Amino acid sequence: MSKPFIEVRNLRRTFNGFHAVDGISFTLEAGQVTGLIGANGAGKTTAMRILSTLDLPTEGTVLLGGVNVVEQPNDVRRRLGWMPDHFTPYKDTTVLQYLDFFARAQDLHGAARTRRLGEIAEFTNLHPLRDRPIDKLSKGQLQRVCLARALINDPEFLILDEPVAGLDPKARHEFKHLIHLLRERGKTMLISSHILSELGEMCDMLLFMDRGKVVHHGDTHALRRGDNTAGISIINITVAGAVEPAVKWLEDRAKWSVLEELTDGVKAEFDSGDPTLLREELKRMMADNIGVVDFHREERRLEETFMEMLRAPSASQANEKEES
Amino acid sequence: MKTAALPHAPFECNDFPSWVPAVLVKELRQGLHTRGFFAIVILFHAVMVVAMTTTVIALPGATPAARAAAADTSNTFFWTLLAVMLLLVLPARALVGLRAEVDSRTLDLLVLTHLSAWRIVLGKWASLVAQGFLLLVSMLPYGFVRYFAGSVDLADDAFRCCLLLSGCGLLTAAALWCSGLPRMAAIPIVILIGYGTGMPAFRSAAGAVAYAGPLSFAADSPSLAVFDGVLLLLFFLVGAVRRIAAPAENYALVTRLLALPAFLPVPVFALMGKAELARYQFGFAACILIVVAAMEIASVRLPMGIHWRNFVKRGVPGRLVAPLFQPGWQSALAFTLLAGSVVCALVWWGGLYSPGERLSFLRLALLVAGGLAFPAALRAGLARKNKNTGAVYALTIGALGLIAAVTSVFSNAPLMPRWWLEVASMLPVSAFWMEFTRGTPGNSVVLAQCAIAIVSLITACWQTRSYWKDLAVLNAKERA
Numbered sequence: 001m002s003k004p005f006i007e008v009r010n011l012r013r014t015f016n017g018f019h020a021v022d023g024i025s026f027t028l029e030a031g032q033v034t035g036l037i038g039a040n041g042a043g044k045t046t047a048m049r050i051l052s053t054l055d056l057p058t059e060g061t062v063l064l065g066g067v068n069v070v071e072q073p074n075d076v077r078r079r080l081g082w083m084p085d086h087f088t089p090y091k092d093t094t095v096l097q098y099l100d101f102f103a104r105a106q107d108l109h110g111a112a113r114t115r116r117l118g119e120i121a122e123f124t125n126l127h128p129l130r131d132r133p134i135d136k137l138s139k140g141q142l143q144r145v146c147l148a149r150a151l152i153n154d155p156e157f158l159i160l161d162e163p164v165a166g167l168d169p170k171a172r173h174e175f176k177h178l179i180h181l182l183r184e185r186g187k188t189m190l191i192s193s194h195i196l197s198e199l200g201e202m203c204d205m206l207l208f209m210d211r212g213k214v215v216h217h218g219d220t221h222a223l224r225r226g227d228n229t230a231g232i233s234i235i236n237i238t239v240a241g242a243v244e245p246a247v248k249w250l251e252d253r254a255k256w257s258v259l260e261e262l263t264d265g266v267k268a269e270f271d272s273g274d275p276t277l278l279r280e281e282l283k284r285m286m287a288d289n290i291g292v293v294d295f296h297r298e299e300r301r302l303e304e305t306f307m308e309m310l311r312a313p314s315a316s317q318a319n320e321k322e323e324s
Numbered sequence: 325m326k327t328a329a330l331p332h333a334p335f336e337c338n339d340f341p342s343w344v345p346a347v348l349v350k351e352l353r354q355g356l357h358t359r360g361f362f363a364i365v366i367l368f369h370a371v372m373v374v375a376m377t378t379t380v381i382a383l384p385g386a387t388p389a390a391r392a393a394a395a396d397t398s399n400t401f402f403w404t405l406l407a408v409m410l411l412l413v414l415p416a417r418a419l420v421g422l423r424a425e426v427d428s429r430t431l432d433l434l435v436l437t438h439l440s441a442w443r444i445v446l447g448k449w450a451s452l453v454a455q456g457f458l459l460l461v462s463m464l465p466y467g468f469v470r471y472f473a474g475s476v477d478l479a480d481d482a483f484r485c486c487l488l489l490s491g492c493g494l495l496t497a498a499a500l501w502c503s504g505l506p507r508m509a510a511i512p513i514v515i516l517i518g519y520g521t522g523m524p525a526f527r528s529a530a531g532a533v534a535y536a537g538p539l540s541f542a543a544d545s546p547s548l549a550v551f552d553g554v555l556l557l558l559f560f561l562v563g564a565v566r567r568i569a570a571p572a573e574n575y576a577l578v579t580r581l582l583a584l585p586a587f588l589p590v591p592v593f594a595l596m597g598k599a600e601l602a603r604y605q606f607g608f609a610a611c612i613l614i615v616v617a618a619m620e621i622a623s624v625r626l627p628m629g630i631h632w633r634n635f636v637k638r639g640v641p642g643r644l645v646a647p648l649f650q651p652g653w654q655s656a657l658a659f660t661l662l663a664g665s666v667v668c669a670l671v672w673w674g675g676l677y678s679p680g681e682r683l684s685f686l687r688l689a690l691l692v693a694g695g696l697a698f699p700a701a702l703r704a705g706l707a708r709k710n711k712n713t714g715a716v717y718a719l720t721i722g723a724l725g726l727i728a729a730v731t732s733v734f735s736n737a738p739l740m741p742r743w744w745l746e747v748a749s750m751l752p753v754s755a756f757w758m759e760f761t762r763g764t765p766g767n768s769v770v771l772a773q774c775a776i777a778i779v780s781l782i783t784a785c786w787q788t789r790s791y792w793k794d795l796a797v798l799n800a801k802e803r804a
Contacts, residue, residue, distance in 0.1 A: 054432050056571055071630045073572045077436050088428035090350070092357035100337035101353070104346035105437035114336040121335040130335060149433070 003066070005030040005157070005188050006051070011060035013046050020046040022212030023060070028190065028205070030156075033183050035203035035220070036192040037306060043212040044192045045085060045161055051190065052082045052159050064157060081150035085161040085192075087142060089134040095145055096130040099152065106153045116152060124148040124178065140171025147178060158182065158189045164198060176202055196303050208306060233273050237285075238265035238294035246290050255281075265294070347439060347447020348454070355455055360417060365459065368409055375401045376469040383472060398470050403484065406463060410492040414456045418499035421448050422568055426504075431568060441569035445561055449497055456492045460485060490553060497560035504567025545601055548589055552608060555586055559612065563619065574631040576620065577649040580659050583609075583616040587667070594676055602676055613663060614692055620656030621700050622717040627651050632798045647795060653700050653717075654788035660696060661781075664689055684764070687774065691756040694777020695721070697784035698752035704787040724753035732761035749773060752780055 004027035013021040021043040028034050038044045049055040051062055053073035062069045069076045090098060099120070103113045121127050124144045129137065134145060143163060150158060163179075164172045179202050182189065193199045199206065200220055208216040239246045243261060250256040250268050255277075260267040270278060282295050340349045355361055379398040383391060422445070425431040434444055470476050559582055566575045586609030593602035627650040635646035648659045671677060671685050699720035703713050731748040734740050749758045749765045755773040764770070 052436065053570070054435070071572065071628060073570055078438075080436065082432070082436050084429060084432060086429055088430055090354060090430065092354050093350075096335060096337050097339075097350075097353050099335075101346060101350040102433075102437060104342070104349060105434065105439050107438045109342040113342070114334060117335040118332075121332075127332040127335065130333070153437075 004028060005032075005065055006190075007061075007063040008047075008051070009061045009063075011047065011050065011062060012058045013043075013050060013055065014058045019212045021050070021057070024209070024212070024214045025060075026207060026214055026217050028188060030188050031183075031186045032205055033179070033189045033191065033203045034205040034207055035196075035199035036190055036207050036209065037196060037199060038192075038209035041211075042209040044209055047209070048159050048161050048190065048192060052080055053077055054082070078153065079156045081153065081155035081158040083143075083146050083150045083158070083160040083163055085165065087146045089137070089142060089145075091135055093134050094131050095126055095134050095137070098134050098145065099126075099148055102149050102152050108152070116154075120148045120151050123151070123181070125174075138171075140167050140174070143167060143171070143175060144178075147175075156188060158187050160189060160191045162192055162194070164193060164195060172198065196306055233270045233278060234259070234298040235268050235270055235278070236265065236294070236296055236298055237268065237292060240291040240293050246285075246292075249285065249288060249290050253281075267298075345443060345447050345450070346437075347434075347444050348450050351448055351451030352454065355451055356458075361455065364409065364413055365462065368405060368459070368463070372402070372405060372463065372466045375405075376466050380469060380472060395470065402463075402466060402470060406460065406485075406488055409459055409463075410456050410488045411495055414452055414459075414492055415495035415499040418448070418452050418496045419503050421452075421500050422503040422564060423505075424503075426568070435568075435570060441565045441573060441575075444568065445500060445564045449493070449500055449561060449564075452496045453489070453493050456489060456496075460489060494553060494557055494560070497557050497564070501560045501563040501567070504564050545593075545598075548593075548601065548605065551589065552586065552605075555582070555612065558582060559616070566619075566623075571625060572628060572630050574634065574649070574651055576623075576625075576631075576651050576655065579616055580620060580649060580656070580663075583613040583663065586612045587670075590676070591674075594674070599676065606676065610667065613660075613667070614696070617656065617660040617663075617696050618721065621653045621660065621696055622714045623651060623653060623656065624713045625651035627655070627795060627798065629798060629802060632795070633802055636799070636802055643799075647792070650795065652791060654791035657697060657700060657784060657788065661693065664693055687770065688756070688759060690774055690777050691752075691759065694773075694780045695724070695753040695756050697777075698780035699724075701780055701784040701787060704784070721753055724751055725757055727751060728754040728757035728761065732758065735762060750776055752776060 006028035008024060008026050011021055011024050012019060024043075024047065036044050036048070046055065050057050051064070051069065053069050053076050056070060064076050065079060067075045067079075093101075096117075099117055100113070103117055108116055121130070124147055126144060126148055129141060129145070132141075134142070137145065147160075147163070150160075160179075164175050167175060176198065179189070179191070183202075191199065191202060203220050206216070206218065206220050207214060237246060243264070243266060246266050247258055247261060250258050250266065255271040257269050257271075258266055259269055270281065272278070278297070282292070285292050285295075339353070376398065379394050382394050386394065422431075425434065431444075435441070439447075467476070467481060562575065562579050562582060566579065569575050586605070590602050590606045590609065593599075593605060631650055632646060635642040635649070647655060648662065649655065668686055668689050672682055677685060699717045702720055703716045727748055728751075731740070731745060731754070735745060745762070746765070746769050748754050749762065749769050750772045755777070758765070765773075
């Protein structure tokens with residue numbers, strides 16, 4: 001098995017006794033796009049700032065490609081692109097001057113600088129804005145400039161903090177397209193957002209944070225389907241012929257409850273999200289001659305999943321209660 | 325009909341060559357376009373045009389006395405305006421230099437590039453000095469107008485311009501240093517340090533200048549003035565750099581070592597028989613060492629593996645000096661005590677001071693060490709949970725200095741009790757300042773102040789135990 005690209009171990013950040021990040025651990029694979037989800041104050045930005053070498057952890061280790069972000073921040077910074085949630089443009093500077101300054105700051109000189117600036121301007125479509133004062137741009141245009149700046153050093157790992165917040169639908173669509181292109185280029189990305197549906201579209205993995213802890217880390221599609229042993233699954237079953245035998249079969253079984261009878265099938269709730277159990281149930285239906293022609297799980301909205309996770313007490317809280 | 329898309333113009337910006345440092349380019353691009361810069365240029369030129377036109381109009385047919393008066397007026401006007409511009413307006417602009425970047429969080433974006441804290445600060449400073457130079461050059465034509473009034477000495481003018489530009493550089497660096505301070509901490513620190521330390525220090529410095537003659541050292545040895553000026557400049561710039569440096573960058577080494585070159589000219593002047601200059605330089609160097617020690621002991625940074633590793637990889641010598649140059653007040657205290665001991669040994673065995681002066685010097689050195697150690701011991705004992713312990717240190721020093729300042733000012737007031745004068749002469753920090761304002765106290769007070777200083781030192785040293793244990797663990801880890 002290959003080593004993870006990002007390794008976070010028991011990361012903790014405390015501000016005057018308050019644990020903004022409370023002992024989180026996770027790993028990210030190279031080329032993966034991971035969404036970081038959490039309510040305000042969940043610790044997303046703090047975690048991202050530590051990952052990007054801008055803050056120091058109180059405890060724990062963060063390795064980026066095997067390099068410790070606390071001990072060798074300069075090595076990490078060469079491989080990192082950071083897009084903050086709050087972007088203040090410089091005054092009295094054009095888009096071209098702004099990007100040219102950051103290219104110079106990344107030690108790009110002469111033809112190499114011109115070439116790199118041309119590439120990122122092409123990628124983020126900034127040619128039409130080159131001579132516009134940067135503090136007069138719209139929010140969407142600013143975000144593109146900010147992304148262009150983060151890409152100047154051609155980083156392997158991109159940290160984007162709320163990149164689509166406050167953007168209109170068109171700008172949001174354009175931005176998502178850029179993320180998609182970056183994913184195709186093999187960039188590893190960590191993106192935080194409040195708009196969960198859009199994170200779902202952009203990310204391969206999702207990491208849920210609540211009160212400084214990671215409450216879930218898993219595959220986006222599996223999460224949508226409800227591939228976890230705890231939850232429930234909503235199943236749409238289409239049958240050939242009469243629907244009644246299927247309804248009776250479901251009602252006779254303890255784990256099933258019928259939600260709705262349809263003209264060509266039934267919508268039912270299964271008391272588990274475990275795909276193995278579901279496969280077994282489908283096998284039994286087939287064995288019992290229920291004429292199933294379609295059996296699929298309804299995808300859940302990420303917002304619902306997220307709220308469900310927030311409602312469920314975390315393992316540590318349960319342990320604490322038991323101990324007390 | 326299809327129209328072919330026009331090719332884009334190259335996305336390049338060639339207003340500055342590639343070799344010009346990035347931050348300087350950015351600051352000049354911004355600085356030369358700001359309303360503030362335009363306002364300064366227009367205002368100062370307008371005032372200068374009015375003043376010089378008045379002089380030129382008044383000259384034809386004027387009596388020699390009137391011509392001399394007009395020349396005097398135009399001279400005064402010209403140099404005053406230049407001084408205000410270079411020594412006041414430009415350094416004032418630097419007062420927001422770093423704070424603006426920190427507040428708008430643009431500093432985060434800068435530190436993620438290849439720019440070190442040093443390059444950022446140097447770029448900002450160079451940009452402001454370059455703007456000052458531009459303004460100075462733009463004002464020179466008015467200087468030539470004074471020729472008609474017959475009052476131009478080119479060599480003297482060039483010297484004054486250099487002096488103004490150097491002053492601008494020094495003050496801008498000092499302003500950049502201040503701009504890195506947290507705003508909330510800056511106000512009480514400036515008030516307390518300003519009154520508590522600045523006032524007695526000013527009185528002592530005024531006494532020293534009166535004794536040595538105003539700026540006599542600069543006239544006697546211009547090279548020494550340049551040497552000390554450069555040291556001061558570096559000292560301010562390093563102070564600013566420390567404010568924004570990433571925790572993994574160790575500026576303890578540079579800052580602490582910066583205190584030592586100021587001592588180098590002392591033996592040179594002593595051997596040349598220029599005892600006055602040697603004593604002046606010794607005092608200056610001692611002041612720098614004290615300020616550096618106070619800055620470093622106020623620091624609350626902690627050593628990291630990377631700091632230790634940078635020394636250890638240099639072999640045995642690196643391992644030996646490493647404990648003296650780690651971030652943290654404990655290491656700074658050890659450095660201060662060692663450097664102070666070396667300085668005291670030089671004073672004792674050197675021929676610069678008489679035997680009586682040597683004893684006084686040693687007592688003063690003890691008061692300094694006690695004064696630096698007391699706030700550290702207090703902070704370590706009482707303010708363990710306080711995050712901003714650097715401010716606690718500075719405020720303690722400021723408050724104790726304030727006691728000395730107020731006591732000195734009201735020492736002759738009828739309501740001032742005698743016992744309070746003695747208490748102020750015994751307290752740490754306060755005792756040091758009282759020495760300059762009130763002179764040497766009686767024997768019992770001297771004994772008490774020395775005892776308090778020694779107890780403060782021992783307490784502070786005792787509180788560094790866990791730090792040295794942690795360093796030993798760090799060393800063992802790195803060796804493993």
